[in-house]
Amino acid sequence: MKTLKENIKELEIPAAFYKAVYGVEKEGLRVLSNGELALTDHPKQFGNRSFHPYIQTDFSESQLELITPPVNSIHETHRWLSAIHEVTLRTMADDEYIWPMSMPVVLPKENDIPIAKLDKIEDVNYRNHLAEKYGKNKQMLSGVHYNFEFDKHFIDELYHNQTDIADPIQFKSAVYLKLAKNFLRYRWLLTYLLGAAPVADSSFFKSERYEETPPKGYVRSIRSSHYGYANTDDVTISFETLTDYVENLEEAVNEGKLFEEREFYSGVRLRGTKTARELLTKGIAYVELRIFDLNPFDAYGISEQDMQFIHLFCMFMVWKDKASDMNDVALGKKMSDFVALEHPYEKTEFQEEGLTLIEEMLEMIQLTNGSEAALECVRQAKKQLLDPKLTLAGQMIKGIEEAGSYLTFGLELAHNYKQAAFEKFYALKGFTNMEMSTQLLISDAIQKGIKIDILDETEQFLKLSYKKHTEYVKNANMTSKDQYIAPLIMENKTVTKKILNDAGFKVPQGEEYHTEEEANAGFWQYAHKGIVVKPKSTNYGVGISIFKEGARFEDYQSAIKFAFKEDTTVLVEEFIEGTEYRFFVLNDEVAAILLRIPANVIGDGQHTVRELVAEKNKDVLRGTDHRAPLEKIQLNEIEQLMLKGQGYTTESIPDADVRVYLRENSNVSTGGDSIDVTDIIDDSYKKAAVEMTKVIGAKVCGVDLIIPDYQKPSTPENPGYTVIEANFNPAMHMHAFVSEGQGRPLTIGILKMLFPEAVQ
Amino acid sequence: MKTLKENIKELEIPAAFYKAVYGVEKEGLRVLSNGELALTDHPKQFGNRSFHPYIQTDFSESQLELITPPVNSIHETHRWLSAIHEVTLRTMADDEYIWPMSMPVVLPKENDIPIAKLDKIEDVNYRNHLAEKYGKNKQMLSGVHYNFEFDKHFIDELYHNQTDIADPIQFKSAVYLKLAKNFLRYRWLLTYLLGAAPVADSSFFKSERYEETPPKGYVRSIRSSHYGYANTDDVTISFETLTDYVENLEEAVNEGKLFEEREFYSGVRLRGTKTARELLTKGIAYVELRIFDLNPFDAYGISEQDMQFIHLFCMFMVWKDKASDMNDVALGKKMSDFVALEHPYEKTEFQEEGLTLIEEMLEMIQLTNGSEAALECVRQAKKQLLDPKLTLAGQMIKGIEEAGSYLTFGLELAHNYKQAAFEKFYALKGFTNMEMSTQLLISDAIQKGIKIDILDETEQFLKLSYKKHTEYVKNANMTSKDQYIAPLIMENKTVTKKILNDAGFKVPQGEEYHTEEEANAGFWQYAHKGIVVKPKSTNYGVGISIFKEGARFEDYQSAIKFAFKEDTTVLVEEFIEGTEYRFFVLNDEVAAILLRIPANVIGDGQHTVRELVAEKNKDVLRGTDHRAPLEKIQLNEIEQLMLKGQGYTTESIPDADVRVYLRENSNVSTGGDSIDVTDIIDDSYKKAAVEMTKVIGAKVCGVDLIIPDYQKPSTPENPGYTVIEANFNPAMHMHAFVSEGQGRPLTIGILKMLFPEAVQ
Incomplete structure (x- = not known):
């Protein structure tokens, strides 16, 4: 019979062994700043818990359970954990925090x-039963469940490389069963390394049912010891064979020893089917490892390093020559309990076995061509094995003593983690490589419990699902709700103008010319009118001439010649007087209106332009490369030229209250300010903007209107606006976080449009 | 008081004077090849005449009236006339023609x-009345109505450059009223130049009501003489003032002299409003000139040259110092009648006045900076004035005598014009600068009476309207019916694969890699399987390695290295055995399935490859630059290499029945053959293809499936296909005209999807 180790060693490409799918469920209590449990309801903004894939409650209304989607890298798992935490923390009440520890x-x-x-x-009945049986205090313990699945191809390769087990499903189950039993035998090592519950508040030990004597002094993990929650002694479930496991579980339930199968509090659960019984036909798909305390030094309760070690440990449990039996499992339970109650600064009783395990793990990594990072991860564990102060529990004691108390230590961390989630409140740490609007959309989807699959990260392509309803989104607002023809219309400025004009909206009059001759022949239409001559393809580029008072023919000819140097098509349009506003139309309503002002600083009579710019750039809203709502103002050639035009240099000291411009164009992307004016513009303009998008067939549209007097109502007969452009995939983040006025979150509106049944 | 001539001369840019909007209504009888009137119904394919903007019937069921949309250039008008004729001729019964003459x-x-x-x-009542009053024969005369409108800006400029008439509407009406009266005074010149009804079949003069004595010998225009139709003498409508015109017309109707206002058969009608009365408040918008015989030398009844001269003549009627009164109008009528009955070879009685008019026209053109073409157009008229044989009537006599008879002459022309419409039956002469699919869509829209506005010709952007329903179409099948997200999904091959795979369709398994290391680490998934290694961005380009039997790791590594030379992303996919078919899905149905074969010739044992290619390229379906359904086969380097691989050169003589390939890829665009297989593929594949497009959200989609055995049904459990790609904006013309099998016109299906209420 070929052992799994032999089998794995024969793999053509051993990298397969290292591939896996992970999922984390992380519990955490909501706490007030005084260290008391938050007794408020789970925030309404999270929607209905009966479907939420990311944010649930566990036993208690005050006990959050945060769940990552199954993904195939540890880094990916951790960034989901990070994003779900950020969204949760940003949604919670101001004076509430997530308690970072298991006790x-x-x-x-x-x-x-x-x-x-x-x-x-x-x-609810189930939870009442648990409260009755174990006491509520025990249920308030929190931890991390680590779901682990080998890559399917890897299991498949192993299966084909052996002849001992004919059925692929039985083979798969055998692999996981070996993992489970060895894990239960050797789990003490993880209790040693990752145990992180050295002490508890006295309230934990005082139940109305019983009073326990707390362990004396610090231990490694109260939660992993007999003080934690465990099934009653009459529950004995064998892992000897899968059939034993299934039958024992069913018996325990039938005999009333367990309320439901999920009441089985084992360090390992065999998973992949709805009921245990189905495991026999479908096989074990993955294991759920439930022994981990919250790591308080990671903002999200488990670090990438922790996950990496657990992964290698799982591989090792399969690799190991030894295949544990139920005697070994029973031994393992005792060893882990023993280790849990050792003093964290003490060398563990089982150090020798631990060092052997470590050496074997290193050997496994070497024989399977593992990475240096994997070796280093195990070497760190070895150091901790030799120096107990380096374990989590060891480090916690230091933290608790420095803080003065267990509670103070935890509250400080909770504060810090919440504060960190607000530092860049407009972004998701794990997803900063994506566009800001997509980050905001992901945040909203996490909050509302809409399932997210990232189909193409660089292309900002998401799949969103709610129950059986699926929607695809690109760049945060390109969806199924827009007609395909709509962006094609908007892409073509001439076509957009024709369509809006035909529909009775006021557009700048003008024409498109392909030759100078043709353009010159058309001049008579523009005589005595203010006009703009511009290359078709650029908006803010060179080649533009503006004649506010109308042009003489010679000047017009020069302007045409000038524009044709830049493009093969030149537009001549009437010049429109007034201020330009961006109307963001979403699903037949104006969701936001923005006034954009070119990059500028306001003098104080004391600081130079350079200093004023530096000061303005300190704003947390200002960043670079469109990863923040506003951009930092630059001081490059173009800005210096602009200053020169106003009689300044970067070293000039503008007078108090004088506004100095650094740019001519008002784009936010070149350092401009954004001012929300949604509520002050007369409704007639909003109505007009919505009607325009209907004509185009767009549900998401950035309509640019020039309006000389936004308080004077616009009528179809006397429109108060001229429509300059209609933009598809309009920027959303600049409306959400503004320099002045009220921010307008728009991504939630996109979700509401896509999933009206899920988002109110 | 400033004259119009003075006013025009003061225009800053006189080009404005030359801008106008035109529309042509052209009548024509349907005729059988024996010269008899076709008594069949107006073809059903043209849909309902109660709305058709292009193809109507006039008095008789057998009398087509073809109508161009109002456009602002003569060339544009003529190409619409051409397109409407082509569609009409292609739709008519095989043995029916359009009679090219007025008589x-x-x-x-x-x-x-x-x-x-x-x-x-x-x-119907109106037509019965006409039949009763004038006799049906008279109503069978056909001609051209020429609608003419000055550019609105031009009229506006003139208005602002005078102070005599305060009201802009009155001013506009005054301009057109001057045009009308002068036109009626000098129309004889047009009768002379463009009169084209020298003789008629004797049946015309024999009515059941009366028998007329035909004019003796040839005349210039029977239609324009008193033999044509004219109102009864009791109808006298003054053009002296607009009020006179309106009141006279209303009186004539009230007194029963006219059945309706439209029974007023004047050489000029004042137009722009539904009723004459409205002209008083809204002003005259344009004039309808009704005196023109069909020019039999132009396939569409009026040439661009004719239109150009009429335009200049209209300008001249406004420019002229003389403003005719009703006495002049009465004189003009007599003069035109006189000229109409002159012998075509005779010098006209009014040659002297004619030459003066011509000189004044030339002067007008010179003073208003007109083009050389305009001058030349008038100079041609002068030649005709001096040499009557050059007039249309003069030339017709020559044609009639050469043919032997009036009938033979007309039938020959009718045959030729119909034949010409079938020469490139897949294109529209006037629109060959547009894509073929767009030409086909325009053809269908003309046929079905769906109004077409070309919003952007180079961008293939159309506006289509039927009653109040508007749709926009780009590139013939990008419409409002597709969801915006659908093409975005299809554009991204990885996303498409993920979505189709998630939905349970069979896609090639594989992954996307960004580094060689990553790709090599993934090898184990592909061991022992046929695979394709390819750069992500190319389909038929270099860098592809195929391992049909699976690769050894070393060979795989080389292939990966090779592919990364071409792209930053490399795909490894399983190799799929079978033949590739293009399924064209339209509105949830498979409208066509095409098998494409690489460019090839079949040997005959006698001709060289070069000769065989030349022969194959003679097919009318083969053209260049995608302006024909198939492309001509090239003999460039790539084809020669392909020949070399098979042991041939271009001068080899392949054995009989041996197929020699000129290309490896099967694209129609590189000379491939297209074989329609719509009816032979098992329905289960069609169902699968449709389901795929539904998942993507596409209504128009080219699905590429590889199918090893198209007769063996596909089931969800055992799919007989692998889906390779889903394409947005798929080519349509290649399905419509195929090398083998039945062509599948698809553009009509697009129209049906857009306008189900109009297209059955």
Whole structure:
């Protein structure tokens, strides 16, 4: 019979062994700044928990459960964990935090601990049963469940490389069963390294049912010891064979020892099917490892390093020659319990076995062509094995003593983590490589419980799902709701103008010319009128001449010649007096109106332009490369020229209250200011903008209107606007976070348009 | 008081004077090849005449009236006339033609001339009245109505450059009223130049009501003389003032002298409003000039040259110092009647006045900076004035005598014009600068009476309207019916594959890699399988390696290295055995399936490859630059290399029945053959293709499937296909005209999707 180790060693490309799919479920209590449990309801903004894929409650209404989607890299898992935390923290009440440790905060009287207010009566009954049976305090322990699945191709390769087990499903189950049993035998090592519950608030030990004597002094993990929650002794489930496991579980439920199968609190659960029984036909798809305390030094309860070690440990459990039996499992339970109650600064009783395991893991990595990072990860564990102060529990003691108390230590961390989530409140740390609008959309989808698949990260292509309803989104607002022809119309400025003009909207009069001759022949139409002569393809580029008072024919001819140097098509349009506003139309409503002002600073009579710019650039809203709502103002050639035109240099000191411009164009992308004016523009303009988008067939559209007097109502007979452009895929982030006025979050509107059944 | 001439001379840019809007209505009888009137119904394919903007019937069911949309150039008008004729001729019965002359064909007994079978009872009543009052024969005369409108800006400029008339509407009406009266005074010159009805079949003069004595010998225009149709003498409408005109017309109707206002058969009608009365408040918008005989030498009844002269003549009627009064108008009528009955070879009685008019026209052109072409056009008229044989009537006599008879002459022309319309049956002469699919769509829209506005010709952007329903179309099948997200999905091959795969369709398994390392690490997934390694961005380009039997790791590594030389992203996909078919899905149905074969010739044992290619290229379906359904096969380097690979040169003589390939890829655009297989592929594949487009959200989609055995049904469990690509804006012309099998016209399906209410 070929061992799994032999089999793995024969793999053509051992990299397959290292591929896996991960998923994390992380519990955490909501806490007030005084260290008491937050007794408020789970925030309404998270929508209905009966479907939420990311943000749930566990036992208690105050106990968040944050869940990552299954993905195939640790880094990816961690960034989802990060994003879900950021969204959760930003949504929670101002004075609430996420408690970063496994042992609870100061608990109220047991009766006052609110059970999660779930919709389904069976879910509530189950929790009542747990409260009754184990006491609520125990249920307030929080931890991390780590779901682990080998790559399907890898299992497949192993299967084809052996003849001992004929059925591929049985083969797969055998692999995971070996993993499970060895894991239960050797879990003590993880308790040693990652145990992180050295002490608890006294309220934890005082139940209305019982009073426990807390362990004396610090231990490695109260939660992983017999003080944590465990099934009653009458529940004995064998992992010897899969059939044993399934039958034992069913028996325990039938005999009332367990309320449901999910009440089985094992360090490992065999997963992949709805009921245990189905495992026999469909096979074990993955394992759920449930022993991990929250790592308080990571903002999200488990670090990439932790995940990496657990992954290697799982591989090792399969690789190991030893295949544990139920005696080994029983031994393992005792060893882990023992280690959990050792003092964190003590060398562990099982150091020797630990060092052997470490050496074997290093050998495994070497024999399977593993990375240097993998070796280094195991070497770190070895150091911790030799120096207990380096373990999580060891480090926590230091932190607790420095802070003065367990509570203070935890609250400080909770504060810091919440503050960090607000530092760049407009972005998601894990997704800053994506456009800001997409980050905002992902945030909203996480909040509302709409499932996100990133189909193409560089292309900003998302799949969003709610129940059986799927929508695809590109660049945050290109969706199924727009007609295909709409962006094609908007892409072509001449066509857009014709269509809007035909529909009775006021557009700049003018024509498109392909030769100088043709353009000159058309001059008579523009005589005595203010005009703009411009190359067709540029808006703010060179080649533009503006004659506000009308042009003489000679000047017009020169302007035409000038424009034709830049493009093969030249537009001559009437010059429109007034201020330009961007109307963001979303699903037949104006969701925001923005006034954009060119990059500028306002003098104070004391600081130079350079200093004023530096000061303005300190604004957290200003960044570079469109990764912030506003851009930092530059001081390059073009800005210096602009200054020169106004009689300044970068070293000039403008008088107090004098506005100095650094740019001519008002684009936010070149350092411009954004001012929200949604509420002050007369409704007639909003109505007109919406009607325009209907004519074009667009549900998402940035309409640029020039309006001389926004308070004077516009009528179809006497329009107060001229429409300059209609833009598809208009920027959204610049409306959400503005220099002045009220920000208008738009991505939530996109979700509402796509999923009216899910977003109110 | 400033004269119009003075006013025009003061224009800053006189080019404005030359701008105008034109529209032509051209009548024409349907005729059989024996010269008899076709008594069949107006073709059903043209849809309902109650709305058709292009193809109508006039008095008789057998009398086509073809109408151009109002456009602002003569060339544009003529190409619309051309397109409408081509569509009409291609739709008519095989043995029917359009009679190219104003005087009718051989008419049946008057009772047998079918009155147009219109829906509205008032339209039928009107025609019955005409038949009663004038006799049906007279109503069978056909001609051209020329609608002429000065550019609005031009009229506006003139208005602002004078102070005599304060009201702009009155000013505009005054300009057109001057034009009308002068036109009626000097129309004889047009009768002389463009009169084209020298003789008629004897049946025309035999009515059941009366028998007329035909004029003796040839004349210039029977139609324009008193033999033509004219109102009864009791109808006298003054053009002295607009009020006179309106009141006289209303009186004549009220007194029963006219059935309706439209019964007023004047050489000029004042137009722009529904009723004459409205002209008083809204002003005259344009004039309808009704005196023109069909020019039989132009396939469409009026040449660009004719139109150009009429335009200049209209300008001249406004420019002229003389402003005719009603006495002049009465004189003009007599003069025109006189000229109409002159022998075509005779010098006209009014040659002297004619020469003066010509000189004044030339002067006008010179003083207003007109073009050389304009001058030349008038100089031609002068030549005709001096040499009567050059007039249309003069030339017709020559044609008639050469042919032997009036009928033979007309039938020969009618045959030729119909034949010409079929020469490139897949294109529209006037629109060959547009893509073929757009030409086909325009053809269908003309046929079905859907109004077409070309918004951007180079961009293939059309506006289509039917009653109040408007649709925009780009590149013939990019419409409002597709969701915007659909083409974005199809544009991204990786995203398309993910979505189709998630939905349960069979796609080639594989992955996308960004580094060699990553790709090599993925090898184990492909071991022992046929694979294709290719750069992401090319389909038929270099850098592709195919391992049909699976690759050894070393060979795979080389292939990866090779592919990365071409692109930053490399795809590794399983190799799929079978033949590739293009499924054209349109509105949830498979409208066509095409098998494409690389450019090839079949040997005959006698001709060289070069000769065989030349022979194959003679096919009318083969053209260049995608302006024909198939492309000519080239003999460039790539083709010669391909020949070399098979052991041939261009001078080899392949054995009989041996197929020699000139290309590896099967694209029609590189000379490939197209074989329609729509009816032979099992329905299960069509169902699958349609389901795929639904998942993507596409209504128009080219799905490429590889199918090893198209007769074996595909099931969701055992799909018989692998989907390779989904294409937006798929080519349509290649399905419409194929090398083998039945062509599938698809553009009509697009129209049906857009306008289900109009196209059955």
